Amino acid sequence: MIKAIFDLTFKFILNVHLLLVLIFSIFYFVPGSYIDDEHIVEQVNQVVPVQKYFFFSLKEFLVDFYTLDFGVTLHNKNLKVTELIWSKTVFSFQFLGLAVGILLMASIVISFLVVRSRDRSRYLDFLRVINQIPQLVMIPLIIYLFSYLFNLVPLKFDPYSTPCHVFVIATLLIKPLGQLIQLTVEKWHKESAEMYVQFARAKGLSRNRVLVVHMFKNIANSFLGYFLAIVLQLLTGNFILESLYSVPGFGLGFMDSVSQRDLPVVIGYLFLFSSLYLALHFAVQTIYLYVNPRLRDFA
Amino acid sequence: MKKYIPLFFALALCIYPMFARDFSMDIDSAKVFQSPNKEFLGGTDSLGRDLLQRSLVGGGVSLLICFASLILTYALGVFIGSVLSFWNRSNHLVVFMIDVFDSIPNFLLVALFSILINRGVGGQPSVISTFTTLVISIALAAWAPIARNVRLEILQLRGREYLSAAVVAGGSPLYIIRTYYIRAIWPWLRVSIVHNIPQFLLIESVLSFTGFGMGSQNATLGYLIYEGWKNALLYPHLFMIPAAILCVLIFMLTISIQDNRS
Numbered sequence: 264m265i266k267a268i269f270d271l272t273f274k275f276i277l278n279v280h281l282l283l284v285l286i287f288s289i290f291y292f293v294p295g296s297y298i299d300d301e302h303i304v305e306q307v308n309q310v311v312p313v314q315k316y317f318f319f320s321l322k323e324f325l326v327d328f329y330t331l332d333f334g335v336t337l338h339n340k341n342l343k344v345t346e347l348i349w350s351k352t353v354f355s356f357q358f359l360g361l362a363v364g365i366l367l368m369a370s371i372v373i374s375f376l377v378v379r380s381r382d383r384s385r386y387l388d389f390l391r392v393i394n395q396i397p398q399l400v401m402i403p404l405i406i407y408l409f410s411y412l413f414n415l416v417p418l419k420f421d422p423y424s425t426p427c428h429v430f431v432i433a434t435l436l437i438k439p440l441g442q443l444i445q446l447t448v449e450k451w452h453k454e455s456a457e458m459y460v461q462f463a464r465a466k467g468l469s470r471n472r473v474l475v476v477h478m479f480k481n482i483a484n485s486f487l488g489y490f491l492a493i494v495l496q497l498l499t500g501n502f503i504l505e506s507l508y509s510v511p512g513f514g515l516g517f518m519d520s521v522s523q524r525d526l527p528v529v530i531g532y533l534f535l536f537s538s539l540y541l542a543l544h545f546a547v548q549t550i551y552l553y554v555n556p557r558l559r560d561f562a
Numbered sequence: 563m564k565k566y567i568p569l570f571f572a573l574a575l576c577i578y579p580m581f582a583r584d585f586s587m588d589i590d591s592a593k594v595f596q597s598p599n600k601e602f603l604g605g606t607d608s609l610g611r612d613l614l615q616r617s618l619v620g621g622g623v624s625l626l627i628c629f630a631s632l633i634l635t636y637a638l639g640v641f642i643g644s645v646l647s648f649w650n651r652s653n654h655l656v657v658f659m660i661d662v663f664d665s666i667p668n669f670l671l672v673a674l675f676s677i678l679i680n681r682g683v684g685g686q687p688s689v690i691s692t693f694t695t696l697v698i699s700i701a702l703a704a705w706a707p708i709a710r711n712v713r714l715e716i717l718q719l720r721g722r723e724y725l726s727a728a729v730v731a732g733g734s735p736l737y738i739i740r741t742y743y744i745r746a747i748w749p750w751l752r753v754s755i756v757h758n759i760p761q762f763l764l765i766e767s768v769l770s771f772t773g774f775g776m777g778s779q780n781a782t783l784g785y786l787i788y789e790g791w792k793n794a795l796l797y798p799h800l801f802m803i804p805a806a807i808l809c810v811l812i813f814m815l816t817i818s819i820q821d822n823r824s
Contacts (some may be wrong), residue, residue, distance in 0.1 A: 274658070274661070285671075289677055293677060395812060399784060399808065400787070411794065497668065502769075506788075521772055533674055536667075537670045540666070540667050540670070
């Protein structure tokens with residue numbers, strides 16, 4: 264177990280360093296991608312900037328990376344990229360954290376209800392069709408219907424309106440939830456053909472007990488895999504929703520920085536998203552080890 | 563054969579921008595923001611351009627990027643995978659490095675590579691350079707899982723008796739690769755390529771939606787949806803037409819890959 268966790272941690276650290284190398288190469292080879300705040304102070308003091316040698320600048324860059332200092336923004340030299348991104352991230356996390364929690368709970372509960380239901384195949388067919396619609400189409404359509412056409416929520420995001428918050432979370436969740444339910448129900452239903460399920464039923468155990476205690480433990484591994492892939496979709500959906508519904512979170516911030524060509528902020532956001540995903544990946548892999556003991560030897 | 567008709571249609575739509583590009587860009591200030599009518603089936607946009615034509619051209623450009631990046635990605639993946647499988651010193655570390663590369667999400671990697679190759683965001687000198695940048699960055703981000711699978715497929719074949727017999731019988735390496743290896747990995751390769759087409763189309767659409775795409779002159783579907791949304795309150799057809807075309811393309815391509823037997 265400890266060896267497996269050590270392996271995973273090593274992989275995580277390597278991942279972060281691969282990202283750092285990529286971002287370092289962008290900083291080094293793309294002009295204007297890194298604006299050093301100290302350099303600007305020097306310019307203000309009218310000191311002629313000295314050309315730095317590669318290894319000296321490499322050392323400075325590495326120090327900046329490990330302290331997560333991405334310099335200052337292109338348009339506002341007094342604003343640090345890290346501070347800007349952090350403030351937006353805290354705002355977005357209020358929705359995203361809640362959405363991930365609801366996604367986890369709701370998908371298990373709804374999948375259980377669908378698996379138990381007699382109209383299971385009809386629900387599955389419906390989900391299969393709905394899940395073909397990409398998020399890029401579904402999110403604008405939902406906003407148009409509920410906000411523009413039926414006026415149920417304001418036209419733009421209002422931070423003081425509770426329906427707005429509920430609407431944002433519901434719109435974020437609608438597609439990932441559908442997909443997660445479809446995949447989980449399909450897996451759960453396939454599992455019912457196994458011998459141990461029939462044996463448990465023959466012993467006289469109730470259907471609910473077999474579904475939850477016996478079968479869910481075996482599909483939990485696949486469920487976590489689907490969950491990881493679908494949380495990533497939640498991030499992509501967040502970009503689209505925030506930019507279309509003017510939610511002042513990191514999705515809108517990223518879109519704004521791309522349209523303003525503010526390269527330091529764009530790179531800061533990309534680093535944030537990637538490291539977020541990697542952390543999530545690491546967490547899910549660790550839970551895998553707990554759920555599936557066979558993986559402990561092979562991780 | 564019947565189920566590949568959508569794929570042929572998609573290929574035909576790729577060629578469409580080369581013929582239709584000029585008249586889809588005609589600006590007419592007297593016909594701005596028209597709703598769908600007999601003359602313009604998809605209505606017109608803020609500059610009086612035919613939206614249906616523009617969306618079809620955008621869909622064609624999206625598919626062109628999608629297919630070009632597919633070809634490059636698979637060429638890269640198959641080449642690296644087969645080199646790794648024949649290289650006896652390729653060990654767990656190499657596979658581990660591929661795993662590490664694979665675990666960063668594609669969209670973010672494409673954006674990072676796009677900045678690196680393009681030396682910035684947007685403002686490219688020519689259409690071809692933007693197109694090439696997009697294709698190369700998608701390929702650089704997506705080759706890892708293909709290389710891993712190709713390596714595994716070839717490693718499974720390496721101990722087989724009929725391959726040893728072919729070597730003993732004096733078959734040249736090229737003959738053995740052509741006759742045995744390519745034939746063996748082709749079923750997996752075909753399924754994987756066809757499954758990846760809608761995925762790549764979606765990656766391209768999200769990229770152009772976020773501003774890393776081809777720009778307004780050669781707008782793809784993602785960009786058209788983003789642009790149409792600005793006036794969606796009064797003219798909903800501006801985002802609905804490109805969105806509908808994106809939906810139809812994804813539906814068609816997904817239906818063509820579904821296995822009817824399951």
